[in-house]
Amino acid sequence: MGVVARVLASALPDRVAEFTALDAQVRAPLALSSRIGVVGVSAGAGCSTVAGMLASTLAARREHRVLAVNASAGNRSLLWHAGCTVAAGTTVEKDATRRAARSGEEVTAGLVRTPVGLHCLDLADDAGPVPDGRWWRALGPAGRFFDLVVTDWGARSGADVGAAVSASSVLCVVAEAERAALQHAVDLATATRLPAVIAAVDLRGARPRWLRELAAHSRIPVVPVPHDPSHGAPRPVSSARLSAATSLATLRLSALLVAAAGPGLEMAR
Numbered sequence: 001m002g003v004v005a006r007v008l009a010s011a012l013p014d015r016v017a018e019f020t021a022l023d024a025q026v027r028a029p030l031a032l033s034s035r036i037g038v039v040g041v042s043a044g045a046g047c048s049t050v051a052g053m054l055a056s057t058l059a060a061r062r063e064h065r066v067l068a069v070n071a072s073a074g075n076r077s078l079l080w081h082a083g084c085t086v087a088a089g090t091t092v093e094k095d096a097t098r099r100a101a102r103s104g105e106e107v108t109a110g111l112v113r114t115p116v117g118l119h120c121l122d123l124a125d126d127a128g129p130v131p132d133g134r135w136w137r138a139l140g141p142a143g144r145f146f147d148l149v150v151t152d153w154g155a156r157s158g159a160d161v162g163a164a165v166s167a168s169s170v171l172c173v174v175a176e177a178e179r180a181a182l183q184h185a186v187d188l189a190t191a192t193r194l195p196a197v198i199a200a201v202d203l204r205g206a207r208p209r210w211l212r213e214l215a216a217h218s219r220i221p222v223v224p225v226p227h228d229p230s231h232g233a234p235r236p237v238s239s240a241r242l243s244a245a246t247s248l249a250t251l252r253l254s255a256l257l258v259a260a261a262g263p264g265l266e267m268a269r
Contacts, residue, residue: 019248025255026061034261035149037168038078039156040175041184046201047174048072049231051152052081053250054172054257056239059118061254064147065104067111067119069139071130071163072154079120083236088112088120095138104145119146129154132163148261158191170260171196172253176203177211177224189220195260198222199253221256225249 038054040047051068055078059066068084070077079088090098094110101107112120123134135151143149153164164171171192175185177200189196200211200222207226215222228246230237239247 019251022251022255023061026057026251026258027063028258029063030147030258030261033144033146033149034169035143035151035167036170036172036257036261037151037153037164038172038174039153039161039164039188041155041157041173041181041188042176043155045155045174045176045181046199046203046225046227047154048074048076048078048152049081050172050174050199050201050225050253051078051150052236053239053242053246054254055118055150056082056114056116057250057254058148058150058258059114060116060239062147065108065119065145066117067121067139067143067146067149069135069149069151070120070122070124071135072152073124073129074154077122077124078150078152079122080236081231082118082120083114083116083238084112084118084120085236086112088122089125090121090123090138098138098142099140101142101145107142107145132160135163135167148258156188158188161188161192165192165194168194170194170257172199172257173197174199174201176201177206177208179210182214182222186218186220196220197253197256197260199225201225201227203227221260223249223253223256225253 038051055068068078068082070079098107123130123138171194173185173189173196175181185198198220211224226245228242230241
């Protein structure tokens with residue numbers, strides 16, 4: 001059962017219209033290629049988990065190509081959470097070929113794909129943090145061949161978020177559902193001057209009332225995201241095994257980011 005069908009099956013009648021509208025918004029066509037940068041305000045906030053769910057949802061529901069790029073160190077990257085369990089790394093030679101591509105077929109040649117059709121590119125290695133310029137050397141103008149490029153940049157502060165900003169047309173800022181962390185997220189999003197959506201991950205399962213009020217009144221859209229115990233499994237978890245609440249939160253986040261995606265590099269089909 002698909003994400004929307006499963007959520008609808010467990011929904012109250014007055015929520016069906018919302019789910020249907022969210023699905024339509026996630027599928028909405030974009031005139032230009034857009035780049036979603038996912039950044040966390042701190043390590044352990046759930047940045048890679050959110051990025052993986054987001055990329056997988058977009059790839060499963062959208063008509064054209066979606067690329068997931070891992071630019072964050074760590075064992076469980078967005079690629080892992082999106083279901084990519086094989087090596088998706090690259091080389092200097094492959095980077096050069098990709099940047100020179102003149103068609104979608106050329107740029108996707110050799111890229112790993114997940115069962116939902118998500119293309120995967122891993123920029124991390126054992127040498128430590130991914131250098132800020134690595135994204136441009138690996139992808140550069142070839143990003144125009146993808147409908148959406150979702151990049152996990154890991155935890156970033158205002159001082160080192162520049163690389164994520166330069167490679168993004170819209171940001172998803174991930175923070176724990178805690179007041180100080182969310183204030184940090186708002187400050188970070190405001191400073192970048194890019195369209196942004198905040199994912200507030202409820203790691204403690206507290207479901208605070210003030211978080212719902214913040215989501216309803218914040219100038220920057222805030223989507224509460226529940227902590228799903230399934231993400232602690234030894235293998236990647238498919239969308240079919242996530243809770244209905246997690247699936248709904250991912251749909252809301254995806255819909256807002258598609259709506260916020262600004263003009264980027266022109267797509268080539």
